[in-house]
Amino acid sequence: MSNQFGNKLRELREQQNLLLRQVAPLLDVDTPMLSKIERGERQAKKELVMRLAPILKAKADELLTLWLADQIAALAADEEVGLQAMQVAEAEVKYQKTKKKKK
Amino acid sequence: MSNQFGNKLRELREQQNLLLRQVAPLLDVDTPMLSKIERGERQAKKELVMRLAPILKAKADELLTLWLADQIAALAADEEVGLQAMQVAEAEVKYQKTKKKKK
DNA sequence: TTATATTTGTCATTATTTGGCAAGTCATTA
């Protein structure tokens, strides 16, 4: 599997010389949980990603992008038609964007 | 929401002059369930998509593509970074394809 | 060894999904 998000977390955390047990409490999760998130064994919630960004001095959007990308990739990866489906989905999303936001 | 998959089902079914109550039993689901699937209120399982294809005289791949696309679009649609994430995910999936299937 | 960092495994709880039924609407026909 892919886990660009978790890899980025770890990279940023190590760059900052932070330990799992230092970061985890700031997020109200325990250390094993954060470890699992970094390794892609568990999925972070969006809200956790948001809280993580400032701690790792990263842009929330950047992290969110990787976080979402992993989920999309997981869906597409185990299907033969994965790439085609992504094309169709992309067109779909672009189209929705045009017709005003529906809240 | 989008539901290209369900729309296609309905289109094909009507082209064939088949009724929900005729098709549903062939799939071992009840009529309301098939109705919900067509309207995108419920998600079909992959296996059902496969069984549906011959009944509607469609290519399984074509239906699978729409089916997957809807799921991907649903993920990407409610995020600001949806489109970016799809780009990243696409690169991710393409990359995985190169390094042999890991079954 | 001892100490510290991370990972693994398991588990109960909670949340989400699933499939089905009963009843509903809507349109058409008798």
Next chain:
DNA sequence: TAATGACTTGCCAAATAATGACAAATATAA
């Protein structure tokens, strides 16, 4: 107006999956 046929809605219990926490197991280092 009734009755019929096609489809939809609402609801629920059962199955399934996700979540968070903990203890214990591995490193890794001193």
